[in-house]
Amino acid sequence: MYKIQTLNKISEIGTDVFDKSKYSISDDCANPEAIMVRSAKMHDMQFGDNLLAIARAGAGVNNIPVERCAQEGICVFNTPGANSNAVKELAICALLLSSRKIVEAASWAASLKGTPDAPKTVEGGKSKFAGPEIAGKTLGIIGLGAIGGKIANAAEALGMKVIGYDPYLSIGAALHLEPSVKIVTDINEIYANSDYITIHMPYTPQTKNTIDTDQIAMMKDGVRLINLARGELINSEAVVKAIADGKVAKYVTDFADDVVLGVENVIVLPHLGASTPESEDNCAVMAAEELIDYIENGNIKNSVNLPNASMNAVGTKICVIHKNVPTTIASITTAVGNEGINIENMVNASKKDFAYTMLDVTGDVPPTVEGKINAVDGVIRVRIIK
Numbered sequence: 001m002y003k004i005q006t007l008n009k010i011s012e013i014g015t016d017v018f019d020k021s022k023y024s025i026s027d028d029c030a031n032p033e034a035i036m037v038r039s040a041k042m043h044d045m046q047f048g049d050n051l052l053a054i055a056r057a058g059a060g061v062n063n064i065p066v067e068r069c070a071q072e073g074i075c076v077f078n079t080p081g082a083n084s085n086a087v088k089e090l091a092i093c094a095l096l097l098s099s100r101k102i103v104e105a106a107s108w109a110a111s112l113k114g115t116p117d118a119p120k121t122v123e124g125g126k127s128k129f130a131g132p133e134i135a136g137k138t139l140g141i142i143g144l145g146a147i148g149g150k151i152a153n154a155a156e157a158l159g160m161k162v163i164g165y166d167p168y169l170s171i172g173a174a175l176h177l178e179p180s181v182k183i184v185t186d187i188n189e190i191y192a193n194s195d196y197i198t199i200h201m202p203y204t205p206q207t208k209n210t211i212d213t214d215q216i217a218m219m220k221d222g223v224r225l226i227n228l229a230r231g232e233l234i235n236s237e238a239v240v241k242a243i244a245d246g247k248v249a250k251y252v253t254d255f256a257d258d259v260v261l262g263v264e265n266v267i268v269l270p271h272l273g274a275s276t277p278e279s280e281d282n283c284a285v286m287a288a289e290e291l292i293d294y295i296e297n298g299n300i301k302n303s304v305n306l307p308n309a310s311m312n313a314v315g316t317k318i319c320v321i322h323k324n325v326p327t328t329i330a331s332i333t334t335a336v337g338n339e340g341i342n343i344e345n346m347v348n349a350s351k352k353d354f355a356y357t358m359l360d361v362t363g364d365v366p367p368t369v370e371g372k373i374n375a376v377d378g379v380i381r382v383r384i385i386k
């Protein structure tokens with residue numbers, strides 16, 4: 001029986017994908033074979049020897065020690081695009097919230113309960129909540145992946161002009177963009193030309209404070225900023241100061257911190273981007289399918305720390321996670337050959353410092369093979385799947 005531990009609430013549609021005669025699922029179990037997680041912080045966790053994989057039911061993996069996992073032979077997955085429609089819809093909502101003073105107006109209207117002539121009062125008071133339309137305005141998007149790309153197309157459909165910046169734009173993502181979306185290669189063009197700016201890229205130590213005082217200084221007066229990606233990407237102190245100075249008109253963020261909470265012209269949402277039933281189901285199902293294919297077949301799809309690799313084996317599969325260094329593959333195949341085993345098929349792929357090799361072998365696989373491969377310099381983990 002494989003044990004799956006859930007660190008956050010995972011949609012039941014996803015956990016139902018596991019065959020219950022082979023898998024047990026619980027939020028409290030010792031030494032699981034796999035972990036399913038959303039935003040729980042895992043950097044301080046120690047992992048048991050049985051742990052083969054972690055699946056992030058979502059996009060961002062900054063809560064997971066991805067590099068350490070690779071070093072410990074743990075494959076980390078995420079679910080690319082599975083929650084992108086939910087975030088796109090919230091981003092369109094945020095564009096409108098940043099423009100039309102909807103939050104303030106609704107709360108003022110609610111405050112009129114019990115007053116003598118509310119209908120008359122609202123007509124008299126509504127002008128202070130007027131705000132501009134988004135049609136005809138320029139939206140700058142930083143990061144044109146699953147979410148940014150969908151927002152670009154939706155904003156175009158709403159009559160906005162869209163400019164986007166993404167130095168690592170994939171061909172697939174580019175092909176999904178409306179031709180009218182203008183791609184710029186200098187991020188400063190986004191800052192200089194946008195009425196609204198929204199950011200949709202991963203948070204890493206390198207992307208911390210991508211938008212800070214200097215970047216805000218380049219922006220148009222009255223710019224509206226939206227951050228549904230990660231709080232650390234935009235310096236909260238810099239934005240709050242720019243709001244006080246009148247430079248930034250509004251900041252809508254999905255990430256609470258003590259600097260932005262309770263500040264006028266900042267709308268803080270409680271990390272709601274992916275919180276729709278549809279997105280939670282999509283993420284959980286994709287995460288479960290990734291784990292099952294890896295645990296049972298050794299196939300890797302959508303890993304963030306190991307390469308994608310899959311193979312239909314005719315015999316036994318020997319799966320090896322190893323360092324991406326010269327002679328390791330040759331030493332692995334030699335170790336197998338020395339045991340008198342013939343390799344029928346082989347797949348090898350690498351991602352940065354790590355590599356994955358799958359060998360399809362027929363005939364008997366003596367129990368000594370695993371130890372022989374493990375002894376090869378650079379080998380991190382060996383699994384034999386019959």
Ligand SMILES: NC(=O)c1ccc[n+]([C@@H]2O[C@H](COP(=O)([O-])OP(=O)(O)OC[C@H]3O[C@@H](n4cnc5c(N)ncnc54)[C@H](O)[C@@H]3O)[C@@H](O)[C@H]2O)c1
Binds near residue numbers: 167274
């Ligand atoms: N608020 C939420 O609930 C919520 C939900 C989903 C995702 N997110 C966040 O949004 C981020 C993006 O999600 P996604 O699904 O679009 O991911 P994605 O991987 O599909 O797209 C990210 C894009 O950012 C680009 N990028 C990377 N570094 C960049 C840089 N320095 N400058 C500009 N672009 C850069 C990549 O090339 C890629 O195209 C996630 O990493 C996560 O942190 C938040």
Ligand SMILES: O=C(O)[C@H](O)COP(=O)(O)O
Binds near residue numbers: 038058059060083
């Ligand atoms: O990166 C993501 O996918 C989002 O931030 C969603 O996080 P959540 O699964 O905790 O809602």
